[in-house]
Amino acid sequence: MARTRKPELGVCYYPEHWPETIWADDAQRMVEMGLSWVRIGEFAWSRIETEPGQFEWGWLDRAIKTLGQAGLKVIMSTPTATPPRWMLDRHPDMLAWDAAGRPRTFGSRRHYDFSHAGYRDEAVRITSILGSRYGRDPHIRAWQLDNEYGCHDTTLSYSPVARNAFHSWLEDRYGSIDALNERWGNVFWSMDYQAFDQIELPNLTVTEPNPSHAMDFRRFASDQVVAFNQAKVDALRPLTDAELLHNYMGRITDFDHFDVGQPLDIATWDSYPLGFLEDRSDRDDAFKYAHMRCGDPDFQAFHHDLYRAVGRGRWWVLEQQPGPVNWAPHNPAPAPGMVRLWALEAFAHGAEVVCFFRWRQAPFAQEQNHAGLLRPDGELSEGGREITALAAELDRLPGDELPPARVAIVFDYASQWAWEVQPQDRQFDYFRLVFDIYCGLRRAGLAVDILPPSANNFGDRDLVFIPGLFAWTDALRGVMQNFTERTILGPRTGSRTEDFSVPDDLPPGLSGITVSAVETLRPEAPIELAEAGSLQIWSEQVSTDWVVLERALDDRPVRLRQGTLDYWTGWPDAKALDRWIAQLCEEAGLAMAHQSGSRRIQRIAQGHLAMDYITSQASFIE
Amino acid sequence: MARTRKPELGVCYYPEHWPETIWADDAQRMVEMGLSWVRIGEFAWSRIETEPGQFEWGWLDRAIKTLGQAGLKVIMSTPTATPPRWMLDRHPDMLAWDAAGRPRTFGSRRHYDFSHAGYRDEAVRITSILGSRYGRDPHIRAWQLDNEYGCHDTTLSYSPVARNAFHSWLEDRYGSIDALNERWGNVFWSMDYQAFDQIELPNLTVTEPNPSHAMDFRRFASDQVVAFNQAKVDALRPLTDAELLHNYMGRITDFDHFDVGQPLDIATWDSYPLGFLEDRSDRDDAFKYAHMRCGDPDFQAFHHDLYRAVGRGRWWVLEQQPGPVNWAPHNPAPAPGMVRLWALEAFAHGAEVVCFFRWRQAPFAQEQNHAGLLRPDGELSEGGREITALAAELDRLPGDELPPARVAIVFDYASQWAWEVQPQDRQFDYFRLVFDIYCGLRRAGLAVDILPPSANNFGDRDLVFIPGLFAWTDALRGVMQNFTERTILGPRTGSRTEDFSVPDDLPPGLSGITVSAVETLRPEAPIELAEAGSLQIWSEQVSTDWVVLERALDDRPVRLRQGTLDYWTGWPDAKALDRWIAQLCEEAGLAMAHQSGSRRIQRIAQGHLAMDYITSQASFIE
Amino acid sequence: MARTRKPELGVCYYPEHWPETIWADDAQRMVEMGLSWVRIGEFAWSRIETEPGQFEWGWLDRAIKTLGQAGLKVIMSTPTATPPRWMLDRHPDMLAWDAAGRPRTFGSRRHYDFSHAGYRDEAVRITSILGSRYGRDPHIRAWQLDNEYGCHDTTLSYSPVARNAFHSWLEDRYGSIDALNERWGNVFWSMDYQAFDQIELPNLTVTEPNPSHAMDFRRFASDQVVAFNQAKVDALRPLTDAELLHNYMGRITDFDHFDVGQPLDIATWDSYPLGFLEDRSDRDDAFKYAHMRCGDPDFQAFHHDLYRAVGRGRWWVLEQQPGPVNWAPHNPAPAPGMVRLWALEAFAHGAEVVCFFRWRQAPFAQEQNHAGLLRPDGELSEGGREITALAAELDRLPGDELPPARVAIVFDYASQWAWEVQPQDRQFDYFRLVFDIYCGLRRAGLAVDILPPSANNFGDRDLVFIPGLFAWTDALRGVMQNFTERTILGPRTGSRTEDFSVPDDLPPGLSGITVSAVETLRPEAPIELAEAGSLQIWSEQVSTDWVVLERALDDRPVRLRQGTLDYWTGWPDAKALDRWIAQLCEEAGLAMAHQSGSRRIQRIAQGHLAMDYITSQASFIE
Ligand SMILES: [Zn+2]
Ligand SMILES: [Zn+2]
Ligand SMILES: [Zn+2]
Known part of the structure; x- marks a missing residue:
């Protein structure tokens, strides 16, 4: 589970795309740039097995040898x-x-x-x-x-x-x-x-x-x-x-990554902060405009934490965007400093290796507008220059094990599927619900761990969130009941059986609360709270003997508590969420460090990494 | 044609969804709640005929007996x-x-x-x-x-x-x-x-x-x-x-309901005011927001009047929404009082029976988020409580025959199809045109009858509107010519032959008017009138020897009159429509009762029902 | 290449749609209206060859004879x-x-x-x-x-x-x-x-x-x-x-019109200014509203100039809209005077013939709401009246050869396909880029010629623009190098090889400039220039030894010059474009005549045609 090696950099390389005469020079330049790892082979099947059963090993043998002898560690890919x-x-x-x-x-x-x-x-x-x-x-x-x-x-x-x-x-x-x-x-x-x-x-x-x-x-x-x-x-x-790994993507939720990752040694993911902001974020245009050259300040961190869980502590970034990509609706250049910031942020979240995609920009085929560390003519790109400088900084990075976070969120792929099948409101999305809470915790300056629904225990934490869980397993309910600190549930948690029925005793499957009805809300129609903030999208009507911590202006119970359990009857907006998190932290004696705007911190072994996405600044503070 | 019975309530029930052991209790609770009718069987084919030719009658026999012996009248459905x-x-x-x-x-x-x-x-x-x-x-x-x-x-x-x-x-x-x-x-x-x-x-x-x-x-x-x-x-x-009926839907216009309803005894429809507002209304977001918990104040009334015509005076609501539904883009809860108001409004429009959908919320399959009179656990829902109270009010309802309205609109399904085939403008929709005029009449406090295009006569009325009629039949033209009060025609009335050609003598097929050209208008580009209001979407250029009652600012004739016939050359907006209706009422000696905002009245045998959708108030006034 | 005949008018006619008894009268009315040409036959196959190999020539023989003997010149169509x-x-x-x-x-x-x-x-x-x-x-x-x-x-x-x-x-x-x-x-x-x-x-x-x-x-x-x-x-x-021609459409770019037109004698096109504004223009709603009755003031002119190039100087309008059409999202009537203005504009751009579509509005089938010169009942339509008056003006039109313009733009269909294949930004469109520059030149009061990419030389011109060219041919590069006046290149010019790869030495394939990276921009995120205006959609990062004429506020080079060549590194907005064109004209000693709003001029042999689209005014000025 621990980081066992000093942070390393790497790159994705396609020897089959280039004349063999330049491989050695490429390899030497990689090493000189401070890269340790090189990934090859994942799209090379047609050049390895040119006809069924007829193999061309020569070029691949020589490529591996050339790269390896230059001092690079090779990640070999199966080209399936x-x-x-x-x-x-x-x-x-x-x-x-x-x-x-x-x-x-x-x-x-x-x-x-x-x-x-x-x-x-x-x-x-x-x-x-x-x-x-x-x-x-x-x-x-x-x-x-x-x-x-x-x-x-x-x-x-x-x-x-x-x-x-x-x-x-x-x-x-x-x-x-x-x-x-x-x-x-x-x-x-x-x-x-x-x-x-x-x-x-x-x-x-x-x-x-x-x-x-x-x-x-x-x-x-x-x-x-x-x-x-x-x-x-x-x-x-x-x-x-050698270790086995797979490179996952951002916000792909159609399969259970915990299940796929189970037999693998390391989880890795492909991080394209600008592309993902444009093509798969729920943010509005104003947000996207403000962050068009830096990306969403929480999107990468969330996936770092998610894939750290998928990899049971061991994870890499296998592809990181080094410049403009070719596939989003708009493809701006990263602000100077962002390639460095993104890499440092990954290390701060425990990444062992950060690789960049790709070595030299391909002049042909689908990705010819996708930047590399080199331009198609072999000159260093902007991103390449920034990475060269970054490599020299690696020594300053802490190599220690990442401490567990005091706060965790359970993320359950099946819940994503369930609420796609039955959204009940055009706006309801499980990823968005979890991500909203994650962002609230990050604005509070808290490090967060993601937990799979199959976690054996919640560990030594102060707060565990289980929002929107499709269906309880006895195991998860047991883990929660054994947890002595606070668990925050709802909205929609435990609202269906595994067979996708309403439970006999109605949701959320906790004694003393009954969700008797649910309503969903137009975007213009939040349920205003008595204090700052409101419920949006989703609101439950409950009958309960739990303590009502807060009610909406129209008197509907909003936050309930019994023992170690809190239950939220609706989806809080950012104002309500910040207020609730502050209160939970205070109760738990958990120190907050409020982060305004695009500033974020990530706690590491010694001190923390302070970042400002909009200004592209990142620095380690003891 | 007359209401022959006291208003009654009913409910939709699926004995095959529940253990036989609770049927008797369910039936008794229905009776105690004041329900008289129970509909069963419409989705039960797989449990009646389990394999081709192999029937399981036992459960259904017993279900009918249980319900009937409890005192309920059963509506049996064919499960096709x-x-x-x-x-x-x-x-x-x-x-x-x-x-x-x-x-x-x-x-x-x-x-x-x-x-x-x-x-x-x-x-x-x-x-x-x-x-x-x-x-x-x-x-x-x-x-x-x-x-x-x-x-x-x-x-x-x-x-x-x-x-x-x-x-x-x-x-x-x-x-x-x-x-x-x-x-x-x-x-x-x-x-x-x-x-x-x-x-x-x-x-x-x-x-x-x-x-x-x-x-x-x-x-x-x-x-x-x-x-x-x-x-x-x-x-x-x-x-x-026993009487035969079918349950139609809201704003389904793909088949001719008059034709389908001809061999049936009673027309019924399934009224989901909140779902329909969200998923099939032309209203804008501001309107939908304001009415999200009450529905469109005219949509139900229109369909009540339409299906009263389809049922030749005899009609029911066979499914009424008792709480949130599961199928619209947003699914809020009705405001307290609305379930009662909707039912009373139906009775005021002459409904014999109002049934609710459904008895107990189903915990499984497609509609598990659709409220019933009972929650899945058998407790009364909010809607169930409101219906219980309503049942006690039924005695106060007038059981008399609904008097014919002084105003009528011809509604022609074929015209809907024709203008879908040939809209000539993205915004043109026949239902919307008719509904606009209907809403104008309702704002004027007038009761309205809908007439089929096959009506033998227009009856004892003061005003009959025939907007947007695709094609004249000789019969309908004859009925109009025999009518001694005022008929209001246009825009687009009589503009095609049955074969879907421009008539030889050009539209509208009335002597003395020729529509020589048509233009359609961007939403930003209405034709301003000299007095309040404007034409939108559709405007005709006419040559005529009729009297020009009104011209647009650019001098184009807008309202024409000859004898008992008026012709409108364009689609009036609400301001123009209200002004024109006021003038027509004054000429006809017809008393108006202007209804502001979401207030509506419906004239009944004695007095009227006064409603305010936004405040959920409804009361009978002598 | 010269206009050899006096301007003439014509019309599209379908004898097969009408009783033979009225053909002679129709023909006579055409002649009396001042029409010289009549097009027939293009949809008549089923009436010519009623079964495979069985021909009905009688009606067509008689139709041609009737029209011809009335003095009309017939355009026969192949009905394929x-x-x-x-x-x-x-x-x-x-x-x-x-x-x-x-x-x-x-x-x-x-x-x-x-x-x-x-x-x-x-x-x-x-x-x-x-x-x-x-x-x-x-x-x-x-x-x-x-x-x-x-x-x-x-x-x-x-x-x-x-x-x-x-x-x-x-x-x-x-x-x-x-x-x-x-x-x-x-x-x-x-x-x-x-x-x-x-x-x-x-x-x-x-x-x-x-x-x-x-x-x-x-x-x-x-x-x-x-x-x-x-x-x-x-x-x-x-x-x-007889001469062979084809009637092209507006903004259809899926095939190379220069190639198709090569074996033909004359290029013609079908000009529907109001329909095209509504259904294929990139303009925003405010623009469309303002021009809903006159059309885009540059769209027709662009196509006139384009098809003049396709026809190697010889071109007609074969269908011009005479009133509302039936096929756009909104179909308003043209403002009085526009039918005349559009025809005069075509002649000013060198059209030999302007035909109108169609003679008599068809009462049946798909276009029954498409105006003709006659209404379905045979009366003159508004458009017909305007055309009758126009015919009387034809003598006042200059019959002289159109002089070559001082300014030209290369238009390359392959570039349209290339950037549809690889837009790199949702907003990028080659036609729009070329059209933007064309509009800027027209606002400067300049006549413009369109050149095919296969042009043998740029002729006697002061300015030639080659924006967004997909791939250089040696021929075109040679023509440019031989051109002694100014050529303006970029953005994106020469950025790919014919095989759709990045050129080895990187774009734009001109010595001394290297486009090292490209970024595309959200609509809210233009690159502000130091002087008025900004770059939008597309911006290139270059290394260069050319003279930098202008930089953006963030210092990126925007306009570069070496010898006769200018290179633009991004897509200028209208403000920047107007400023740059003014500067180029001043350097070239080219007289501008700034046209505000919807006013436009077109230089002809003697004097020019002055038009105002919004007010529908058009007059020839010596
Ligand atoms: Zn990838
Ligand atoms: Zn139903
Ligand atoms: Zn055409």
Whole structure:
């Protein structure tokens, strides 16, 4: 769980994109720049296995040797995110289908269906072959499995192949079709089935499908990613002692990262602060404008903390944006200093390695407008210059283990799926709810740990938040009951059974509170509180014998308490959230350090890192 | 035509959703709450006929007996809106196709194509079987046929089955392909056909299809609903003396409700004031915000009046929202008092029965966030409490016949289809035009009757409005010419022939006026009138020898009069409309009672019902 | 290249739409109105060839005779834009497919795939038959080939037929699949192909396709239009001495009009100022509101100048809007005087003929709300009256040759495709960039010529603009280097190779400037200049030894100069553009005449035409 090494930098490199004559020079320049790691190979299948069973090892052998002998540690990748074109002749039905019922075609990447057994075997095959060849190569110090699972909406496939696999998955889960009918409540609209193979995927229904049906499809789809990854781990693990990792993305929630990450040694993620601000943030235009050259001051930190949990303490950034990217609606250049700040922030959150994407900007194909450390002509880019300077600073970074945070939030992928299936309001989004609370804690200057819903205990913490949890497990409820400090629940926590029904005794499944009704709110219509702030989007009507800590202006109970448990009956806006967090901290004797605007701090072993996103300043303070 | 019974309340109930052990208690509680009617069975096919030809009557027999013996009158439903999954094995092509050319799948409801002869036979079969078993059961006092025809865009299907049925329909209408070519004007773009079976459905054309083609498809689709319903009526009528009804929806205009309702005894509709405000109203956000807990003050009234016409005087509310629903973009709770107000308003418009949806909130499947009279745990909900109190008020309600209104509007479903086919402006919508005028009349405190275009006479009225009529029939023109009081026509009235051509002598088909050109207007660009108000969206240029009552600032004639006829050359905004209605009332000696804001009155036999939507107040005043 | 005839007017006529008994009267009225030309036949295939091989010539013979003998010059059209329904029985796969992978059906027009060899043969066949019959008819003075190529998104088809044709096209271009892999950079994501027939069309890929792939598809699609047109020209040319033309549309850029126009004698276009403002302009609502009755003051002029280039000096307006149309989101009436103004403007830009669409408004089919010179009942419309008066003015128009403009802009269709493939910012659009500069020149009162990228020289001009050019050809670079006056380049000029790669020495391919990075900008985030104005959307970082004429407030170089070349590193807003143009004019000794608001002038042989769009005034000033 501990950081065992001094912070290191690295880069993503594609020897197959460049003449072999410049590899040695590239490698030397990497080393001179202060980089330690180089990732290769993740899109090279068509150049490794040029025809089925015909391999070209020479170039790859030489590339590894060149890089390794220059002193670089190599991360080898299995190229399964980009099967060659000939693979489709062997498996014509291996493509995923979109929700509109159309096969998605060859010509870019991630063109496979996680459910396709034939392709899964091919992925295992190429993984085994690579593992056999390079598993004991001393230059190969880590293995990346596939690339960015789930990116480009590839977790969910509506293909006939997926439909068949879903039937097997359902049969495993329910045993009998009668059990499925009963647990889904198929009596509701005469949706009873006589056999598993009658069940369609839940797209293109006349109106919304049964939420139990849709939820099981989401679980099934996540499980296919888990199984695909596990099969590759099983193939590779016996062949190498190097560490296994995968590079996740930002705000991809279609599969359970805790499950996928379980057999891996390290979690890594690909951090594109400016691209993500533009293409997947809920922030409004004013916020995006203000942060267009620095990114959201909390988005990276959240994912650092999330993937630290996925990696059970061990995590890297495997791709970091070094300049403008090519894929967002607008692609500005980072402000000077931001590439450094982002990297330092990652280290402050415990990253072992920060790699940049990519070494030299590619002049051809899809990403020719994506900056690298070098320009296409080999000159240093702005980002490259900043990274060169950063490398010289690495010694000043603390190498100590990151201490646990006093505050934690439970993040549950299944809850994301559940509330996508049943939002009850156009604005409701589980990630946004969790992220809102995370941002509130960060504005209070608090370090935060993310916990999986399968946590064995909440550890030595003062505050644990479990907002919006879809369904209790007995285990999680037990962990909470054994926790002697404060747990903050709600809104919507524990509001469904695992079968996606309202619990018999109504939510939230805690004795003494009953959520008797729920209403959702237009954006113009928050529920005003008696003190500063309001509830937005979601508000519950409760009957309770808990202590009412606060009521809304219209007298509805808003915060309730019994023993170590607090319950929030609605979604607080930022003003209410800041006020509530301040009160919780005071009660817990937890020191706050209010961060205004774009300033943030991250507590580290000794002292903290102080950052200001808007001004691009970052400095370590003892 | 008269209200023959004292106002009654009822509820929708699903015995198949609950353990048989609680049915008797449920029934007793319904009676104690003051409910008289209970609707059952409309989604129960999979539990009645568990496999083709294998019936489970026991539970249903016992449910009817339990409810009936408790004193409730039972509305039995034919479950044809939710054919069981095994039906698709018998009729694999029975699913409707969407406009994008995709079959819509099993897994929710209304998964059938009205054109499918095989499924129509199955629907008749189950209807006959149910009728034979329960048609003479004394507890069964009414029959609901299917459920919410047309909901979820199910009237229009673009399937091969629909295509074939369309060919037959066209052949019946035109006799020869030459006649069709001539009447459609297929010479226009070389669209001539040699045979009926060459004709595609009008989706996925390169640019817009021939409007005659598109209009006939809309007529055809409506006729399929009519035929489907008629087949079921024909099957059931000989088997029962109970009344037959269907439950229509709000603002569903894809089929002609007058035609469907013709063989039925009673028209009913499903009234969801908050859901409809959010998901199908043209109102702006400010209006929706102000009315988020009460609904649009005119939307329910309009449908009450519309369905009173569809039911030839006899109508019910079969589902009324008792609390938050689950299906709109935002789902707030009704303000206290609104459930009562909505029910009283329905009675004031002549409803015989108001039923609520549903008895107990379902903890499973699609509507688990839809409130009922009971919570899932069996406790009374807020709505349930309000309905209990309302039941005690029923004695105070007038049971007299509703007097005819002095003012009427002709509502023509075909005009809705025509102007969807040929809007000429993104903003033009027939329903909105009619509803605008209706709202103006309601602001003037006037009771309004809706008339079908097939009305034999306009009755004893002072004002009849016929806005936006697609095409004159000789009959309707004759009725108007025989009417001795004032008829108000335009804009766009009589502007096409039945074949969807411009009439030879140009619109509006009245001697002495010629609409020589039409223009449509950006929202920022109304035509200002000399007095208060303006024309919006639509403005006609006319040459006329009628008296010009009013001109726009730019001198274009706006209101014309000859004898008993007025013609409006454009779509008035609310200011102009209020002014014009005031003038018409004064001329007609019709007493107005101006209603400001969200206040409305409805004239009844003795006195009137005064309501304020925003404050949730409703009281009967002699 | 010279205007050889006095300006003439004409009209589009459909004898097949009207009883033969009125043709003679129609013809006489046309002549009396001052019209010289009449276009017929372009949608009449189903009435000419009623079944395959069965022809009905009588009506067409008589129509031509009637029109010709009345003194009208006839433009005969080949009816290939509307193949009859029986054609689909002969070629069931002739329909184009949309980007969602669906065949687009029969029932409107342009229902054919340009790649379909069978249909191309049919088009040649009917063209030959018509040419044989009427090619030497003295009344036929010109031939229109097909109608509005590319309208309704018909250039791009994703059909299996197109896929096969694309394979052949690629094989012709690359010779070997290895060459294609190399030049596309398919190594990037293992996209290497083993054979041409493995290549899919670039729709429905998982994420964006390779831009080289997408760009070649765009070139291929354009070439199919060129080939289709060429085949018809080849068939017709030997059969007639009359001039051949095609009627292009406004802002259709999916095919290269210079290529299509090469074998034709005259370019014509269909000018719908109000419709185009509403349905294809980038202007904001305030602008559209202000110009809703007059149109964009620069949009028509731009297309006049563009199509003058396409026609190598010879061009007409073949359809001009005479009143409200039926197909835009809003369809207001033109202000009085605008029909005249638009026609005079066309003549001032060198049009030989202006025809109006259409003679008599059709009462049936798709365009029954589209105004004509006559109303459906045969009375003159408003537009008809205005045109009658205009005809009397024609003598006052200058018949002289239009002098070349001092200023020119290179317009390159391939650049439009390239930046649609790779916009790098949601707002980037090549047409908009060129049009922005054009508008700036027009505000300066300058006449502008458009040049194709294949121009042999820039002629006798003072300023030539080449903004946003995708890729240099050696020829164009040579022409520029030989040009002794000023050329203004950038932004984004020369930024890719023909293979869609970043050039080895980085853009813009001019010695002494290197674009080292690019950023794109949110609309709220322009780069402010030190003087008035700012850069928007696009900004380049350059290293250069050119003279820096101007820097932004943040010091980035904005305008660079070396010798005769200027380079702009970003997209100027209107303020910056006006300032820069003023400076360029001053340096070039070019007289400006600043035009405020909606006023515009067009220099002609003697004097100029002064127009004010908003007030509808237009007058010739010596
Ligand atoms: Zn990546
Ligand atoms: Zn319902
Ligand atoms: Zn046209």
